[in-house]
Amino acid sequence: MSNKHTELLPALIALDWGTSSLRAFLLGNAGQVLQTRSTAQGLQALPLPGAAGFEKAFADIAGDWLASWPQLPVVAGGMVGSAQGWKEAPYVRCPVDVGALARHSVSVPSGVGVDVVIAPGLLLDEADNPPDVIRGEEIQIAGALATNPALVEAATLVMPGTHSKWVQITAGQITHFSSYMTGEIFSVLVKHSILGRLMTEPASEEPSSAQAAFAQGVEAARHSQPGDFTHQIFAARTLGLTQRLPQPVLKNYLSGLLIGHELVSGLAKASAQRQTQGPLLLIGEPSLCQRYAQAFAILGVPVTGLLDNPAPRGLWEFAKALGLIHPPQDALH
Amino acid sequence: MSNKHTELLPALIALDWGTSSLRAFLLGNAGQVLQTRSTAQGLQALPLPGAAGFEKAFADIAGDWLASWPQLPVVAGGMVGSAQGWKEAPYVRCPVDVGALARHSVSVPSGVGVDVVIAPGLLLDEADNPPDVIRGEEIQIAGALATNPALVEAATLVMPGTHSKWVQITAGQITHFSSYMTGEIFSVLVKHSILGRLMTEPASEEPSSAQAAFAQGVEAARHSQPGDFTHQIFAARTLGLTQRLPQPVLKNYLSGLLIGHELVSGLAKASAQRQTQGPLLLIGEPSLCQRYAQAFAILGVPVTGLLDNPAPRGLWEFAKALGLIHPPQDALH
Incomplete structure (x- = not known):
């Protein structure tokens, strides 16, 4: 044989x-x-x-x-x-x-x-x-x-999703993690809050304006202060009401804002917890990981790699x- | 006549x-x-x-x-x-x-x-x-x-609700305001997110444990860092899953956390915007204003008064x- x-x-x-x-x-x-x-x-x-x-x-x-x-x-x-x-x-x-x-x-x-x-x-x-x-x-x-x-000694694993997880690896063990309800909050805000009302579907593909709105949301998150979340998300309405952003990209703005908030908090916790600086990897559904990678890039944080589901x-x-x-x-x- | x-x-x-x-x-x-x-x-x-x-x-x-x-x-x-x-x-x-x-x-x-x-x-x-x-x-x-x-020269007016408003009065004019989607977010989280699943209705009136859970939420908000919101709200699930809080008071914890976030942010903005320190008043539905007054008290911030709807x-x-x-x-x- x-x-x-x-x-x-x-x-x-x-x-x-x-x-x-x-x-x-x-x-x-x-x-x-x-x-x-x-x-x-x-x-x-x-x-x-x-x-x-x-x-x-x-x-x-x-x-x-x-x-x-x-x-x-x-x-x-x-x-x-x-x-x-x-x-x-x-x-x-x-x-x-x-x-x-x-x-x-x-x-x-x-x-x-x-x-x-x-x-x-x-x-x-x-x-x-x-x-x-x-x-x-x-x-x-x-x-x-x-x-x-290369991840075994020390690493930060970011696993985006309905409930994103930020996981610290130290000496082959999971030593710390934090959950973020980013995906679920995005979904309930779009479906069930007033923010969804102005969010029309894109008439055509507008990758550049959608990308710019996403980046604008990430930037807003970068400058957030403690407690600002429920204030900042209201901008996904007011930017539409005042025609500062076209309605089809309000969803991208909100996505950038929510992912940005997660990154700002997750990075601060990771740097407080890590004794050894290790690589930062994204694990999960590839298109969602891509969006997170863009947000990390806007914040100037290098991502070592993207892994599809290793289950x-x-x-x-x-x-x-x-x-x-x-x-x-x-x-x- | x-x-x-x-x-x-x-x-x-x-x-x-x-x-x-x-x-x-x-x-x-x-x-x-x-x-x-x-x-x-x-x-x-x-x-x-x-x-x-x-x-x-x-x-x-x-x-x-x-x-x-x-x-x-x-x-x-x-x-x-x-x-x-x-x-x-x-x-x-x-x-x-x-x-x-x-x-x-x-x-x-x-x-x-x-x-x-x-x-x-x-x-x-x-x-x-x-x-x-x-x-x-x-x-x-x-x-x-x-x-x-007494409010005309300088005041901060806090108007709790579906979309709370924090309003700065200077020399008889509205000079600044901020919206917070606190009430709406609380409602969509309870009704439409996983957080609502563990939130049973109280079997009987338990004012002291409900009050303690509310205070615990406010305290968590007091110690929040930028971006922590979608992480911190997950505790309204994990505190129930691990039996740290009885299910009937998880809603009070979430309420304290959300109101606490609003207060932490609103107070920081108010102190950055105000040239003159003026009184801080709550305006709105009396039972909701009472809950905000409790949260202000936990944070050690004096509230000058409560006004019912002056429309x-x-x-x-x-x-x-x-x-x-x-x-x-x-x-x-």
């Missing part, structure tokens, strides 16, 4: 299971992705209530893989381990590495023979500050560190830390 | 006409309120489209007053003068006093004989800052200044500045 063939043997089923989606990966015995499947059956759209909903969604997405390879281990990360998930994997306190994730994992019967091992989320609990939580990003980070050794590799590292990955020769027995 | 009788003669119909309500006041010839009427026929709930909707709503609320006293002048303030109103009264630039409001008013036929004179809104247009606007509050301020001579008196001052108020002897001719 050739090495090439050996490498194609499946070694793990990995689930990235969030609120609004379920993604399943069939990973080969070198951690490579052999197949990817995705459904909208996140926690909010399960086919049945309770555990039966998780079991059915899992059987639908991965049942045939297990029929072919019944001994495959199964791991999962994301909101599937929350209090509203399949089985709760309680938050683990920082500092944390992938070994700690494995030690604090929980198992749940899959309904089709094997157990599913679920990763915990992380809790940051500092004196003088409210607690903060992460669930799902810790797996992505495990993947990012495994594929980017499959993170789940692989989690499975390795659990001792679930057997060397290729085992698979050949 | 006795003086007492003279004072009861109507001299003005005054309309406070906003987005969600219409209030009509019949004022006596000393400016006193003889009758008050209120309907939900604000700009968003007119009985007919276009000008006919304003005419019908006006005839319904004030037609019988004009039938009895056909010569009564009619003035109006609020969103009725906006681009979506009965007739647009374009924004006037600061600094502004009630005389300037009169000079920039517009008139529209009421449909029942008399004209309605509508007050303009205000525009603040500073270099290096986006423009800001007010419409309706300028009338309340005219009323507050007429009844509180009727402001509309009276506007009518006087327009020359529409005739001395009592005219009414007796």
Whole structure:
């Protein structure tokens, strides 16, 4: 049997299971992705209530893989381990590495023979500050560190999204993080506040004026003082009312303002927390990371790189830390 | 005819006409309120489209007053003068006093004989800052200044609401103001964001824990750094998730945090803008003003007083500045 063939043997089923989606990966015995499947059956759209909903969604997405390879281990990360998930994997306190994730994992019967091992989320609990939580990003980070050794000693990872996360890595561990509700706030302001009323859709592509409005929002954030947020966002209305900005780019202005606020705060916290200056990386959906990269550029802060979702590799590292990955020769027995 | 009788003669119909309500006041010839009427026929709930909707709503609320006293002048303030109103009264630039409001008013036929004179809104247009606007509050301020001579030389007026306004008075004029979307943001976060999910209604009245959670939110705001807003509000979720705060008081925490942010920013701007230190007054709905007064107390800032809505008196001052108020002897001719 050739090495090439050996490498194609499946070694793990990995689930990235969030609120609004379920993604399943069939990973080969070198951690490579052999197949990817995705459904909208996140926690909010399960086919049945309770555990039966998780079991059915899992059987639908991965049942045939297990029929072919019944001994495959199964791991999962994301909101599937929350209090509203399949089985709760309680938050683990920082500092944390992938070994700690494995030690604090929980198992749940899959309904089709094997157990599913679920990763915990992380809790940051500092004196003088409210607690903060992460669930799902810790797996992505495990993947990012495994594929980017330069990040292990010290790094700042910025993960834009509905709830953006700023994560500090020190000596291979997640030592600190902060959540920002940037994406969700943008969405509720556009959909549900008076700011959305003037926001017409662009009649045509106007990349330069949209880009300028975004930059103007970032600049406004750069000059913000404590508490200014609910004042500054009102400009996304007044700039339209007074025709200083065309209505189709008011949304870009608001986006720049919100991302700018996040960057101003995140950078200040990062520089206060880091003992060692390390690289700054963006991790997430590429077009959103691009927008963040533009905002960093406007603020004059260099970004070392952009990583697309490293969840499959993170789940692989989690499975390795659990001792679930057997060397290729085992698979050949 | 006795003086007492003279004072009861109507001299003005005054309309406070906003987005969600219409209030009509019949004022006596000393400016006193003889009758008050209120309907939900604000700009968003007119009985007919276009000008006919304003005419019908006006005839319904004030037609019988004009039938009895056909010569009564009619003035109006609020969103009725906006681009979506009965007739647009374009924004006037600061600094502004009630005389300037009169000079920039517009008139529209009421449909029942008399004209309605509508007050303009205000525009603040500073270099290096986006423009800001007010419409309706300028009338309340005219009323507050007429009844509180101590405010005329220098004062800071804080007007809490959907869009709170912080207004600087210098030498009888409105010289500066800032809008804060505090009330609207609170409402959309509770109704439309993930923060509302953990916010159960209180099972019973728990004034002390609710009060403590509110104070905790104000304290968090006091220690905020630029850009922290979308990070700090996430605590209204994590404090519930980790059982640090009981779910029924998460809303109080968020309220304290949002009001606290407004106060931190507003106080900094006020102290940067004021040449003369003057009193600080709260104007608006009494229970909301009480909550703001508590937040000011937590920050150690003295509030000189609380004023309920001075709009009727402001509309009276506007009518006087327009020359529409005739001395009592005219009414007796």
